[in-house]
Every structure is written in C-alpha cells, then in structure tokens.
Amino acid sequence: MILLVLSTLFFLPWWTLFxxxxxxxFPVFVTGTVVFACWLVSFPFLMARGHGRRxxxxxxxxxxxxxGMIWVLFTWSALxxxxxxxxxxxGTGGPDRARIIAAAVVVVSTGLLAWGHHEAMRVPRVKRLDVSLPRLGGGLDGTRVVVLADTHFGPIDRVDWSTRVAETVNALDADIVIHAGDIADGTxxxxxxxxxxxxxxxxxxxxVYVTGNHEYFGEAQGWLDRMAELGWEPLHNRHVVVERSGDALVLAGVDDVTAGSSGLPGHRANLQGALTGTDxxxxxxxVAHQPKYVRHAADADIDLQVSGHTHGGQIWPFNFLVRIDQPVVHGLSLHGARTQLYTSRGxxxxxxxxxxxxxxEISLLTLRSGDGPATAPRTADTTADGTPT
Incomplete structure (x- = not known):
C-alpha cells in the first residue's frame, strides 16, 4: 500500500511534466525520468534513516x-x-496545450513552495478571539489565555525561531499560557x-502543558519532566485551579488519545481522573491535544476545550483529509449544549x-462571562503589538 501511494504521488507529476x-x-525526457526515478527510490531510504532508529x-x-514538494506537485498536476x-x-489550446499545462504546474508549484516555506519558518501571527463562557465569574472576565501548540522542534534547528515565539507570547501579557502538545519531533x-x-x-x-501524539514517538515522560523543569505545570490527567477576585476557573488536561497504546505506565487520556476533586x-x-476528544468533553459538560494537532491541514488540500479524522480543522465551534472547542492551527x-x-498562529483567547456560548465571536489576526495583518 505504501509503495502504491508513493508510486502514485511521483507518477502523476512525472506524467504531467514529461x-x-x-x-x-529526448534528452529532456530522459533527464526528467531519471531524476524522478532517483527521487522515488531514495525517498523511503531517507525517511527510514531520518525518522527511524538512526x-x-x-x-x-x-x-x-x-x-512536501511532491505533494504540492501532485496536487497541481492533478488540477x-x-x-x-x-x-x-x-477543443481549445492547440498543439502546445500540454506544454502550457506543464509549465503552469511548475510555476504555480514553485511559487507555492517558496511562499509556503516562508510561511512555515516565520514567527506565527497572533489570532485574537473573544470566547464567552456563561459560567465564568465576573472576577475572571477578561482573562487572557494564550494558546501555543504544535511547535514541533525538529531536524531544522529553530532556536532563533523559538526565542522569537517566546518573545511574542510574552508581549501578549497573558494570564494563562497553554501548550497544547506536540512540542518536538525527537527526545x-x-x-x-x-x-x-x-x-x-x-x-x-x-x-500548563499536555502531551501530544508526537511525544509518544519519542519520550513522553521525558517531555513532561522537561516542561516541569522549564517552569510549566504538566496536566498529566490532572487539574489546577486559578482564582482572581473571588472567582475560580479549573484548568484540566488529559494525555493524548494515543497514550493508551504507548505502553507507558500511567499514560492514557483520563478525563475522570483529571476532574477528580473539582467543584x-x-x-x-x-486542554486535550486532539480535537476529536471533544466528544468526551461534551459528555462531561466541559465549558471549553482547547486543542491543536490539525495544523489547519498545513498543506492544502490536506485539510480535507484531516477533516475525515477530526471534527474541526481550526477555529471555534460548539459541541452539545455547552461545550465549545477551540482548535489552533499551531x-x-x-x-x-x-x-x-x-x-x-499563536492564539490569544479573551474569556468573557456572558449569557450564552459565542457561536460567532469577534476574531482578528494581528502581530504581537496588535497591528492587523
């Protein structure tokens, strides 16, 4: 199945272009064919060496x-x-029709890849959102919650990027900061x-911090310990209570839904355990890494679930495939009578x-006490200092 998928991904762009x-x-045809063949053959070995034991x-x-490159080429070759x-x-286009299509695929794909790389490597914009929680006390009205998710520190060294992300978060003057999982790819x-x-x-x-599914590809317990070392409160199926002006908010967190199959003792998504002892x-x-956990949150009448995981699809049109597995790809949504879900693009x-x-994105949620769930909230994308983008 993997070989079939890979062959399809590489075959369609080769067919379109050559x-x-x-x-x-003939020399152009041969050169293009050899390049694609070498690309296809080397890819699984590079993946195994890069993401395997070595x-x-x-x-x-x-x-x-x-x-990423072959996915974009495949998508636009299909189109x-x-x-x-x-x-x-x-009956239009004439004899040069195929060449024009091939050139257009190359130009569009190259442009999107260049722009997409810039988008991936830049410091995220700040998405500002008002979220109304009917049960929130007036003393906590206006509480500023920053959501950081899916930092995915990995093979590309992004120390400078990480530093600038931290500076952006600090500029938002948050009451609560949440990391919704998938800190890194690696230990x-x-x-x-x-x-x-x-x-x-x-x-x-x-x-506060919860594990994502990628923590369970490496050392999940090690990341819980690392975040505690960095001054974060790991919500490993537990909760903390924050208070201001006599009103309280429960911050609960669960392990990722994949934790139960990891084999790590004590790791599984346990909402009942996370809420034990709460008023x-x-x-x-x-805080639950994957949006699909919202069905459990709705059954428990949770007021707001914050998640990441989807990346908003990351590379269009992958968002449509993500939607098969997750109820929401990004943004604020209502589930059941009370439970709202905010899904960050990461x-x-x-x-x-x-x-x-x-x-x-880095998300800034301003919590508001109100009479009902905000199904059409005020939103804006800005820089850290509030400048609209």
Whole structure:
C-alpha cells in the first residue's frame, strides 16, 4: 500500500511534466525520468534513516522537504490534468496545450513552495478571539489565555525561531499560557536547545502543558519532566485551579488519545481522573491535544476545550483529509449544549517545512462571562503589538 501511494504521488507529476503529450526533446525526457526515478527510490531510504532508529536530522530534512514538494506537485498536476481534459473537451489550446499545462504546474508549484516555506519558518501571527463562557465569574472576565501548540522542534534547528515565539507570547501579557502538545519531533536531549526558550515564557496565573501524539514517538515522560523543569505545570490527567477576585476557573488536561497504546505506565487520556476533586459549579477549561476528544468533553459538560494537532491541514488540500479524522480543522465551534472547542492551527509544522493556505498562529483567547456560548465571536489576526495583518 505504501509503495502504491508513493508510486502514485511521483507518477502523476512525472506524467504531467514529461510524458503527457508535451513532446520534449529526448534528452529532456530522459533527464526528467531519471531524476524522478532517483527521487522515488531514495525517498523511503531517507525517511527510514531520518525518522527511524538512526534519527539522522540531515536525512530527515531532505526526506521531509521531498514529501512536501511532491505533494504540492501532485496536487497541481492533478488540477492541471483536469484543466487539460476540459480544454480538450472544448477543443481549445492547440498543439502546445500540454506544454502550457506543464509549465503552469511548475510555476504555480514553485511559487507555492517558496511562499509556503516562508510561511512555515516565520514567527506565527497572533489570532485574537473573544470566547464567552456563561459560567465564568465576573472576577475572571477578561482573562487572557494564550494558546501555543504544535511547535514541533525538529531536524531544522529553530532556536532563533523559538526565542522569537517566546518573545511574542510574552508581549501578549497573558494570564494563562497553554501548550497544547506536540512540542518536538525527537527526545528532550535532542531538542534541548530549541525547547529552552519555552522556559522564558511568563504568565500571571498559570503555564500548563499536555502531551501530544508526537511525544509518544519519542519520550513522553521525558517531555513532561522537561516542561516541569522549564517552569510549566504538566496536566498529566490532572487539574489546577486559578482564582482572581473571588472567582475560580479549573484548568484540566488529559494525555493524548494515543497514550493508551504507548505502553507507558500511567499514560492514557483520563478525563475522570483529571476532574477528580473539582467543584462541579466551577467552569472548566480542558486542554486535550486532539480535537476529536471533544466528544468526551461534551459528555462531561466541559465549558471549553482547547486543542491543536490539525495544523489547519498545513498543506492544502490536506485539510480535507484531516477533516475525515477530526471534527474541526481550526477555529471555534460548539459541541452539545455547552461545550465549545477551540482548535489552533499551531505554531510550527510537522515534517515538510511548508505551510500552504494554512497559516501558523499563536492564539490569544479573551474569556468573557456572558449569557450564552459565542457561536460567532469577534476574531482578528494581528502581530504581537496588535497591528492587523
């Protein structure tokens, strides 16, 4: 199945660029075919070397970039093929039709990859959002919650990026800062320098963290310990209570839904354990890495769940595939009578260093006490100082 998928991903762009009636000179055809063949054959070996036991960051960088490039080429080759068929049906385009389509695929793909790499590597914009929680006491009205998710420190050294992200978060003057999981691809020892700036992040009331699925590809317990070392409160199926002006908010967190199959003792998503000892009259903000955990949150009448995981799809049109597995790709949504879910697109990227039509974000949620859930909240994308983008 893997070989079939890989062959399809590489075959369609090769066909569009070199064999679909483009009639290039023979040396061009041979060169293109050899390049694609070598690309296809080397890819699985680079993936195994980069993400297998050897953990070669150099191999991972090449393999991940290849995956992003071939996905974009595949997508726009497919769209180019549809345009080609439409032009044939309309009887337009002439003998150079195939070459024009091939050139357009190359130009569009190159442009999107260049732009997508810039989007992936830049410091995320700040997405500002008002969220109304009916049970929130007036003393906590206006509480500023910063959501950071999916930093994915990995094979590309992003120490400077991590430092600037921390500076951006601190400029938001948060009461609560949440890291919703997927800190890194690798172990705490491998990504120690990249994760170090997280220790500089400040919050008035609490800094909390839950594991994501990628922590369970490395050392989940090690990341819980590392975040505690950096001054964060790991919500490992537990909760903390924050108070201001006589009103309280429960901050609860659960392990990622994949934790139960990790084999690590004591690791599994356990909402009942996270809520043990809480006052049922107090509002609850639950941190769970994957949006699909919201069905459990809704059953428990949680007020607000905060998640990441989806990356907003990261590279269009992958968002449609994400939607098959998750109830929401990004933004605020209502589930059941009370439970709201906020899904962040995340700050970093997994694997391919590209973001196409799925911008990264750091989210600033301003909690408001009110009479009902905010199904159409006020939102804005800004820089850290509040300048609209």
């Amino acid at each position: 064999a679909s009636g483009v009639d290039w000179p 953990h070669s960051d150099r191999a991972a960088r090449i393999a991940d970039s290849t995956l 180019g093929g549809l345009v080609h068929l439409l032009l044939i049906g309309l 705490p020892a491998q990504r120690r320098e990249q994760s170090a700036p997280l220790g500089t992040i400040r919050a008035r009331l609490a800094k 049922p009259d107090r509002p609850v903000l639950l 700050a970093g990227f997994w694997g391919p260093p590209f973001r196409v039509f799925a911008p990264s």
